[in-house]
Amino acid sequence: MSGNRFAGPAVPAVPAVRTGPRLLTGGFPGAPTSLHDHLARHNPLLTRLCRSSADALIEEVRLAGLTGRGGAAFPAARKLASVAAAGGRPVVVANGTEGEPASAKDKVLAATEPHLVLDGAVIAAAMVGARKAYIVVDPVVVATMEFAVAERVAARLDRVRLRVVPAADGFVAGEASAVVNWIERGVPAPRSTPPRLAERGLHGQPTLVNNIETLAQIALIARYGARWFRSAGTQAEPGTMLVTLTGAVRTEGVREIEIGRPVRDVLALAGGLSVPVSALLLGGYSGAWVRWPDVADLPFSAAGLAGVHAGPGAGLIAALPADRCPLVETAAIARYLAGESAGQCGPCLFGLGAISAELTSLAAGRPSSPDLIRRWLGQVDGRGACRHPDGAARMIRSALSVFAAEVSEHLGGWCTGPSSFPVLPFPYRRPA
Numbered sequence: 001m002s003g004n005r006f007a008g009p010a011v012p013a014v015p016a017v018r019t020g021p022r023l024l025t026g027g028f029p030g031a032p033t034s035l036h037d038h039l040a041r042h043n044p045l046l047t048r049l050c051r052s053s054a055d056a057l058i059e060e061v062r063l064a065g066l067t068g069r070g071g072a073a074f075p076a077a078r079k080l081a082s083v084a085a086a087g088g089r090p091v092v093v094a095n096g097t098e099g100e101p102a103s104a105k106d107k108v109l110a111a112t113e114p115h116l117v118l119d120g121a122v123i124a125a126a127m128v129g130a131r132k133a134y135i136v137v138d139p140v141v142v143a144t145m146e147f148a149v150a151e152r153v154a155a156r157l158d159r160v161r162l163r164v165v166p167a168a169d170g171f172v173a174g175e176a177s178a179v180v181n182w183i184e185r186g187v188p189a190p191r192s193t194p195p196r197l198a199e200r201g202l203h204g205q206p207t208l209v210n211n212i213e214t215l216a217q218i219a220l221i222a223r224y225g226a227r228w229f230r231s232a233g234t235q236a237e238p239g240t241m242l243v244t245l246t247g248a249v250r251t252e253g254v255r256e257i258e259i260g261r262p263v264r265d266v267l268a269l270a271g272g273l274s275v276p277v278s279a280l281l282l283g284g285y286s287g288a289w290v291r292w293p294d295v296a297d298l299p300f301s302a303a304g305l306a307g308v309h310a311g312p313g314a315g316l317i318a319a320l321p322a323d324r325c326p327l328v329e330t331a332a333i334a335r336y337l338a339g340e341s342a343g344q345c346g347p348c349l350f351g352l353g354a355i356s357a358e359l360t361s362l363a364a365g366r367p368s369s370p371d372l373i374r375r376w377l378g379q380v381d382g383r384g385a386c387r388h389p390d391g392a393a394r395m396i397r398s399a400l401s402v403f404a405a406e407v408s409e410h411l412g413g414w415c416t417g418p419s420s421f422p423v424l425p426f427p428y429r430r431p432a
Contacts (some may be wrong), residue, residue: 023109025113035148061218062075069213069242071313073311088206089205093208094215100174100316101283101426102246103316110144111140118135118217119222121162124218132161133161134163137167169427172341175387234303242255242261246318248277249267249272250274262299277292281318282317283310285395288311327362330399348388358373365410374397
């Protein structure tokens with residue numbers, strides 16, 4: 001398939017460069033890219049698709065090998081095909097909620113390239129047969145996104161109705177069904193399944209919920225094709241992704257990387273490490289701890305990190321200074337995650353609270369039982385209405401394994417770090 005089959009005329013395609021940025025091409029950091037500049041950089045999309053053209057474009061997304069960039073890495077084409085086949089009048093939800101406290105990639109993308117996100121929502125709507133798309137973004141970028149929508153309305157660019165919605169607070173607020181509940185009822189709580197959102201979601205309609213980075217990637221695939229998309233990344237995990245680099249790095253922030261780039265090289269994009277580092281938290285607060293020397297030369301990809309029981313997740317690398325106690329950090333995250341329970345199921349509401357309390361005792365050098373924590377972790381896995389307890393259990397379990405030496409030291413009454421204050425950030429809770 002030609003890379004421009006679904007694109008409009010006149011403007012040359014972006015070159016298939018392996019190392020240059022694709023999403024953040026507008027001189028980031030800086031002002032949001034205007035519609036005029038966006039269309040000068042990318043040829044306009046043809047979004048009036050018949051069913052056969054829509055199916056062909058879904059197939060192009062499949063050939064591209066795009067997976068979701070929100071953390072779960074679900075194949076994007078399978079979601080599109082499922083909603084397209086559901087019948088009725090589907091709805092698209094662009095999810096930029098970004099509940100991960102240390103992550104900023106979705107906010108940066110929405111703030112700097114709003115039209116690429118909106119392009120993705122519009123072309124995804126054309127693929128599944130939707131006439132309405134909800135753009136859910138952090139309140140700090142709502143005005144930027146609303147201005148971009150107004151630009152498109154004035155230009156009569158889209159047939160799809162675009163509505164911008166301020167995202168809800170909370171870690172679980174970014175879960176797909178919680179986003180749907182937030183739009184529909186003002187309550188950001190996950191739903192139990194079935195039915196799946198692709199069958200009955202927002203207002204009972206088949207609903208496509210995609211992370212905004214995923215949609216931006218879909219907009220590029222629709223313009224330049226699967227072959228271009230696969231010219232970056234690895235054979236198994238093609239393309240680029242946005243990564244938030246935080247903690248003990250010289251310049252915290254968001255960078256776009258080719259999937260599979262060595263972890264050491266990814267950190268170099270932030271100026272490298274600012275102080276000696278003992279460990280990294282990969283993937284987010286529901287990700288996994290790893291020892292820094294063990295992963296320095298591993299590819300930042302699902303396959304590359306599988307051997308250390310980690311993965312890219314939501315695209316976060318947090319570097320922990322060597323003079324800070326990893327158990328104090330883990331206990332702080334565990335307390336935060338326990339407090340973020342939606343309160344809908346006992347294993348999450350009570351289980352995470354008990355685990356957090358025991359882990360806090362361990363971090364403080366008080367009497368505690370790591371074996372009890374491990375047993376409780378097994379009792380919350382897979383028992384929640386959403387994946388929140390699973391992610392919390394994964395992060396805590398990784399800490400007990402990776403920091404086994406520190407666990408023994410704490411049980412003996414000695415802590416490796418001089419401070420009880422965590423390094424990693426926790427969000428400011430907006431007033432109701």
